[in-house]
Amino acid sequence: xxxxxxxxxxxxxxxxxxxxxxxxxxxxxxxxxxxxxxxxxxxxxxxxxxxxxxxxxxxxxxxxxxxxxxxxxxxxxxxxxxxxxxxxxxxxxxxxxxxxxxxxxxxxxxxxxxxxxxxxxxxxxxxxxxxxxxxxxxxxxxxxxxxxxxxxxxxxxxxxxxxxxxxxxxxxxxxxxxxxxxxxxxxxxxxxxxxxxxxxxxxxxxxxxxxxxxxxxxxxxxxxxxxxxxxxxxxxxxxxxxxxxxxxxxxxxxxxxxxxxxxxxxxx
Amino acid sequence: xxxxxxxxxxxxxxxxxxxxxxxxxxxxxxxxxxxxxxxxxxxxxxxxxxxxxxxxxxxxxxxxxxxxxxxxxxxxxxxxxxxxxxxxxxxxxxxxxxxxxxxxxxxxxxxxxxxxxxxxxxxxxxxxxxxxxxxxxxxxxxxxxxxxxxxxxxxxxxxxxxxxxxxxxxxxxxxxxxxxxxxxxxxxxxxxxxxxxxxxxxxxxxxxxxxxxxxxxxxxxxxxxxxxxxxxxxxxxxxxxxxxxxxxxxxxxxxxxxxxxxxxxxxxxxxxxxxxxxxxxxxxxxxxxxxxxxxxxxxxxxxxxxxxxxxxxxxxxxxxxxxxxxxxxxxxxxxxxxxxxxxxx
Numbered sequence: 001x002x003x004x005x006x007x008x009x010x011x012x013x014x015x016x017x018x019x020x021x022x023x024x025x026x027x028x029x030x031x032x033x034x035x036x037x038x039x040x041x042x043x044x045x046x047x048x049x050x051x052x053x054x055x056x057x058x059x060x061x062x063x064x065x066x067x068x069x070x071x072x073x074x075x076x077x078x079x080x081x082x083x084x085x086x087x088x089x090x091x092x093x094x095x096x097x098x099x100x101x102x103x104x105x106x107x108x109x110x111x112x113x114x115x116x117x118x119x120x121x122x123x124x125x126x127x128x129x130x131x132x133x134x135x136x137x138x139x140x141x142x143x144x145x146x147x148x149x150x151x152x153x154x155x156x157x158x159x160x161x162x163x164x165x166x167x168x169x170x171x172x173x174x175x176x177x178x179x180x181x182x183x184x185x186x187x188x189x190x191x192x193x194x195x196x197x198x199x200x201x202x203x204x205x206x207x208x209x210x211x212x213x214x215x216x217x218x219x220x221x222x223x224x225x226x227x228x229x230x231x232x233x234x235x236x237x238x239x240x241x242x243x244x245x246x247x248x249x250x251x252x253x254x255x256x257x258x259x260x261x262x263x264x265x266x267x268x
Numbered sequence: 269x270x271x272x273x274x275x276x277x278x279x280x281x282x283x284x285x286x287x288x289x290x291x292x293x294x295x296x297x298x299x300x301x302x303x304x305x306x307x308x309x310x311x312x313x314x315x316x317x318x319x320x321x322x323x324x325x326x327x328x329x330x331x332x333x334x335x336x337x338x339x340x341x342x343x344x345x346x347x348x349x350x351x352x353x354x355x356x357x358x359x360x361x362x363x364x365x366x367x368x369x370x371x372x373x374x375x376x377x378x379x380x381x382x383x384x385x386x387x388x389x390x391x392x393x394x395x396x397x398x399x400x401x402x403x404x405x406x407x408x409x410x411x412x413x414x415x416x417x418x419x420x421x422x423x424x425x426x427x428x429x430x431x432x433x434x435x436x437x438x439x440x441x442x443x444x445x446x447x448x449x450x451x452x453x454x455x456x457x458x459x460x461x462x463x464x465x466x467x468x469x470x471x472x473x474x475x476x477x478x479x480x481x482x483x484x485x486x487x488x489x490x491x492x493x494x495x496x497x498x499x500x501x502x503x504x505x506x507x508x509x510x511x512x513x514x515x516x517x518x519x520x521x522x523x524x525x526x527x528x529x530x531x532x533x534x535x536x537x538x539x540x541x542x543x544x545x546x547x548x549x550x551x552x553x554x555x556x557x558x559x560x561x562x563x564x565x566x567x568x569x570x571x572x573x574x575x576x577x578x579x580x581x582x583x584x585x586x587x588x589x590x591x592x593x594x595x596x597x598x599x600x601x602x603x604x605x606x607x608x609x610x611x612x613x
Contacts, residue, residue: 084508086508093501106498121270
């Protein structure tokens with residue numbers, strides 16, 4: 001692919017204070033229109049990778065998005081081009097869902113005009129929130145609050161989306177809807193979405209590429225169905241598992257059993 | 269035009285009307301406060317005297333223009349300053365219990381006032397009106413500076429700021445106790461009276477300073493209204509929008525400290541207004557900070573103005589220190605507000 005378009009991350013080191021979490025991450029170029037899954041076991045470094053790319057934690061890296069070197073931009077400049085969704089849900093407050101979305105857009109520098117109102121209405125409709133728009137965030141369920149968090153980002157139409165477990169509070173239907181909608185919109189608008197997920201079936205079904213992290217290193221990177229192999233599943237998750245096709249032809253992860261490790265709890 | 273946009277515009281219009289109504293209520297309370305007092309002063313004379321000073325007798329001029337009006341205005345301005353201070357603190361510290369009082373700023377002002385009184389500057393003359401406010405203002409700013417320095421050293425996280433504030437509160441209370449222990453009987457009485465809070469120390473200069481501070485700070489604070497609104501989603505969500513959350517917190521701490529320092533140095537330790545004002549505003553205006561911030565100022569002003577009236581009305585012929593009234597009325601009011609907020613959510 002051309003170096004002028006897409007995302008290129010090289011030599012990324014990141015952590016919290018003296019504790020290094022990610023070491024020397026080199027990713028192959030990611031083309032515009034890609035939906036990328038960041039996968040890995042607990043403590044593999046998924047949120048750290050997203051925060052480092054967003055510039056929310058100190059990191060050494062070369063991060064190039066299209067024609068701009070993001071790593072040289074100050075954090076607030078970088079975040080104008082990036083939509084980062086933290087793992088934590090928007091906290092309950094008496095703010096209305098609509099005004100939280102509007103407030104975030106205004107705080108991020110968007111003008112309050114008819115175009116913004118249309119965008120908000122369209123995003124609310126796409127996420128099934130139109131009936132709840134004028135309800136206080138404190139009255140919404142966890143899943144709906146997560147959708148409000150996503151709406152805050154979608155309204156800004158960033159070039160790069162970094163979503164940390166965006167489906168953690170969603171029901172099965174909305175997990176599918178969200179990933180399908182992300183796939184559509186990234187292709188339609190030529191944006192890039194990098195999504196940290198725990199559900200490998202969602203990644204297999206919807207994501208073009210997968211980055212697999214293990215203990216702070218990049219273990220594998222490539223088309224999702226090609227990198228989620230029994231060998232990778234053993235090394236990254238310590239499970240014996242395989243990917244098979246269901247009767248409709250979709251790839252499905254089947255877990256046989258966990259592998260015995262030093263940290264495996266003893267059998268009852 | 270969208271359905272949700274139209275619905276929201278309706279809510280915004282209603283809040284705007286409510287804000288105007290709150291301002292009208294503050295003006296009404298102010299007028300009632302001006303007209304209320306132990307001396308026989310007819311309402312029509314008060315109203316006439318406000319517009320035509322020369323129509324009053326010499327005694328009426330003193331009562332209206334040198335006592336009642338400065339005191340009533342000070343109650344409104346101090347209430348607005350404390351309400352605005354508490355509203356910023358509650359948002360940036362993400363804590364509904366944050367207020368100038370709970371962060372130890374009021375206690376620091378008391379240390380300053382106690383030092384001035386025990387140092388002998390309280391006994392009449394210009395010192396009484398200069399040194400006590402000056403030292404209590406200096407001590408409040410020093411306390412705020414200490415919190416800011418510690419917060420910067422430890423990363424300005426909300427829980428750290430609150431912890432430093434609580435520690436400062438106890439430290440200042442211990443210092444006041446020590447000063448009271450060392451004080452002579454008449455100085456001790458003065459210190460105790462100061463801690464009760466009162467608007468009887470009002471003057472036009474103090475009102476002018478406080479009004480100027482509010483006029484300068486309110487537009488500055490309102491410039492951050494959207495960023496503060498976005499902070500209500502939580503620290504991480506706000507940071508993800510590019511909002512420098514730690515810097516915004518420090519700036520708000522500076523502004524809140526300035527307002528609180530001026531208010532308590534002029535009127536003494538007045539509890540609960542910085543806590544109740546924002547809660548009342550949240551209930552009426554929600555948390556869109558374009559309304560919540562001026563709403564907190566209006567709510568603080570209204571509550572303190574009503575407390576000023578109550579302080580004159582509760583015991584005929586006597587004026588209770590306003591701090592006693594706010595503390596007595598503040599607890600049931602706060603519990604009622606928290607109960608209403610809970611029921612609503």
